Amino acid sequence: MTYPIVPVATKASFLSEAYFSELSDQYASIRSKHRKWYIFDSSKAIASHAILTHMMHDLLNNEDLLYENTNYDLFFETFDHHVKQLPYITEEIHYFRNELNQYGKAPEQLVEMIKLAACGKWQLYSSRYHRYEDSQYDAAYNVKFISSNGRFEVVYNIETGQMITDPVNMGTYNYAPGSILPWNYYQHHKYDKVPWKKWGNTNQISYKDIVKRKSRHGSTEQKRGTEELHSLIKKVSDLLCR
Known part of the structure; x- marks a missing residue:
């Protein structure tokens, strides 16, 4: 229709x-x-x-x-x-998620996000689809955080400590946050994943062109960096949030 x-x-x-x-x-x-x-x-x-x-x-x-x-x-x-x-959602509504994601109140610096994650306000999540090669940084060190309500996403690079905002690896807003529950999983697939595969994150680069890039997910650098970040978040949690 x-x-x-x-x-x-x-x-x-x-x-x-x-x-x-x-x-x-x-x-x-x-x-x-x-x-x-x-x-x-x-x-x-x-x-x-x-x-x-x-x-x-x-x-x-x-x-x-x-x-x-x-x-x-x-x-x-x-x-x-x-x-x-x-x-189904329209292209306009799909891209509007980028407008909404700005209201997640995520800090620009990873060091500040670590404090928020340590106290449960954000959660370190899988960055499998945010580690496609980019000439400006080593995508192996990209990590994603999702807000406690599941709506907002933000990607940082561990090496630079900065937020990643390029249209290849950026975080986006979830209209239907994912879950292991079948209905929630279905809605996340329908309203978040399917539109991404159809239109990409922005109109600057398509999904097909994104996934043509080599992924740094699963590399030695990625695994080591993620493990060290998990440990750091736990240490900060023990110091600040208990």
Whole structure:
């Protein structure tokens, strides 16, 4: 299906309680207008796509308001909920994850992230798909952290201590955080992995061109660097977080 353009109008201030209440009312109204009385009812997807389009527009026009807002979590919960009402996501929604990932509050320096990970605010995670060769650094030393809620990702290079932001190895926002639970695993595959394979991380380089590069995952340098980082995080945890 192709999502039709459906206008959404909200009068309340962006991110206010009333704003989210209006979004809920708008969703119900759009569903009602587009509901069909047969098996292939697409009203849910049409309504959610309209809400997402409106929320994207509002955030881009009020970028600074979200950082310390009382309804910070509610914005992401609402956005992710509507993404998962879609049978598929559009290219626009896929790339918008990069806008959302900026709000993860990850520090620029690895040394600061180590402190956060030591206290459980972020978790060191597999970086298998973030270690493709790059001329600017040795990708064997790339490591990925995911926020405690599973939404935000950030990649650092152990050698440089800096955040990695290039379109080949960058971290991205998860609309449906992964899990060993079958339904969560399926949703993560559908809304995060499949779009990545279709469109890449940004429009600067395709997935096919990314995976053509040699991977440094599994190298001696990668294994040693990751093990040392695990040990360092544990040491910092013992010192600061107990």
